[in-house]
Amino acid sequence: MHIAEGVCSGPVLVAGLSLAAAGVAYGIKRMDSDSVPKVGVLSSAFFVASLIHVPIGPVSTHLVLNGLMGLLLGWAAFPAIMVALVLQAVLFQYGGLTTLGVNTVNMAVPAVICFFLFGALARGEGVNKAALAGFACGFVSLTLSLIGVATALLLTQKAFLTPVKIVLISHIPIMVIEGIITAFALMFLKKVKPEIMEIDS
Amino acid sequence: MMMLPALRTCAWFLCLVVVFLSPVSGYAHKVMVFAYLEGERVHVEGYFADGKKAEHSRVEVFGPSGEKLLETRTDARGLTSFPVFELPEIRIVLDASMGHKAEYTLTRESPAPEAPLSILDSPDTPVVRTRERTGPAEEELIREIMSEELEKALVPIVRELRLNARDRTTLTEIIGGVGYIAGIFGLIMYFKSRGRRSEDGS
Numbered sequence: 001m002h003i004a005e006g007v008c009s010g011p012v013l014v015a016g017l018s019l020a021a022a023g024v025a026y027g028i029k030r031m032d033s034d035s036v037p038k039v040g041v042l043s044s045a046f047f048v049a050s051l052i053h054v055p056i057g058p059v060s061t062h063l064v065l066n067g068l069m070g071l072l073l074g075w076a077a078f079p080a081i082m083v084a085l086v087l088q089a090v091l092f093q094y095g096g097l098t099t100l101g102v103n104t105v106n107m108a109v110p111a112v113i114c115f116f117l118f119g120a121l122a123r124g125e126g127v128n129k130a131a132l133a134g135f136a137c138g139f140v141s142l143t144l145s146l147i148g149v150a151t152a153l154l155l156t157q158k159a160f161l162t163p164v165k166i167v168l169i170s171h172i173p174i175m176v177i178e179g180i181i182t183a184f185a186l187m188f189l190k191k192v193k194p195e196i197m198e199i200d201s
Numbered sequence: 202m203m204m205l206p207a208l209r210t211c212a213w214f215l216c217l218v219v220v221f222l223s224p225v226s227g228y229a230h231k232v233m234v235f236a237y238l239e240g241e242r243v244h245v246e247g248y249f250a251d252g253k254k255a256e257h258s259r260v261e262v263f264g265p266s267g268e269k270l271l272e273t274r275t276d277a278r279g280l281t282s283f284p285v286f287e288l289p290e291i292r293i294v295l296d297a298s299m300g301h302k303a304e305y306t307l308t309r310e311s312p313a314p315e316a317p318l319s320i321l322d323s324p325d326t327p328v329v330r331t332r333e334r335t336g337p338a339e340e341e342l343i344r345e346i347m348s349e350e351l352e353k354a355l356v357p358i359v360r361e362l363r364l365n366a367r368d369r370t371t372l373t374e375i376i377g378g379v380g381y382i383a384g385i386f387g388l389i390m391y392f393k394s395r396g397r398r399s400e401d402g403s
Contacts, residue, residue: 002231004231004232004301004302004303006302006304007302028389031389031393032393033390033393033394036386036389036390036393037386037390039386040382040383040385040386040387040390043382043386044378044379044382044383047375047378047379047382048375048378048379051375079389083382083385083386084382087378087381087382088378091374091377091378092231093231094231
């Protein structure tokens, strides 16, 4: 999920960085001081989630939780994800500082898309709706993130096309796992603190 | 007001994290490559930070000026090898797809047979006299035997060292990272609330 240093071409990196900067700026602007702790907590969750490792086929992968972040944070998912990615890059050489923009966009854009797609469903009456929204969110956000990574690689080099197909198929189990985890998280939140999902779009 | 749900979310995630981290003991997920010289072959080993082998990953070898020397793939154990090149330095790039890429530079510090006996080249050491007495052919033989034996003995040690030195994600780093995040968002909250207070005041 994290693109390493020296994989993407210059234009891809610059485009990613400018998109990420715009998203982060907008996210911070939209964030009111009351929701800052929530953003911080979810940023920490994202930071730690990437260290949970699941081996799948030729590649090992991990939970991303960007769907959950999108649902709970909206646009604030951008700053939350970027802060976590900076620390992952600095502490674990995970991803990289040059690919920070691309990685932020790959994970935050699906989060925001999920917020608009499933936000209303998640806020609807009943725990079942929240579970459904959660599963869809986890599954779709991860799929979109993988497509984002694939696009960034394809824009750099066409030869990546074949592994991309394999990776998309081999990631279906982790998409399902991500969906289930997000569904449980939302069901839990719906029961104990439903107002956490109230954010103005 | 938002602090309470935030704390609850935090507690919930901590439980989740503990459940998931316990069996995997906290490794980051990053691909790494390691190469070493054994006899006349270069051995390459690709693995993820959690110890899983990088199976069937593309390995490319580049010369000092960036020219591609060869391309191969690792086997199911994440290993591959190729004959040594007569070059001072080669760069080995492993690509485990989807942006997972690592490289390793293998340098040959002076031709291997010279190394074990280099101490004898110092003119101050009395050993030099012994060396003068031996013929050039004999000396060459000693050099060869010694380097062979040393290599045999050193390869596993070097490999062990390398495996021990590989990056591991420690709990300290994870907790440190979470602490940094708390600090960063605390700072953001400080500036946001200060801005709001000055607005209220005016």
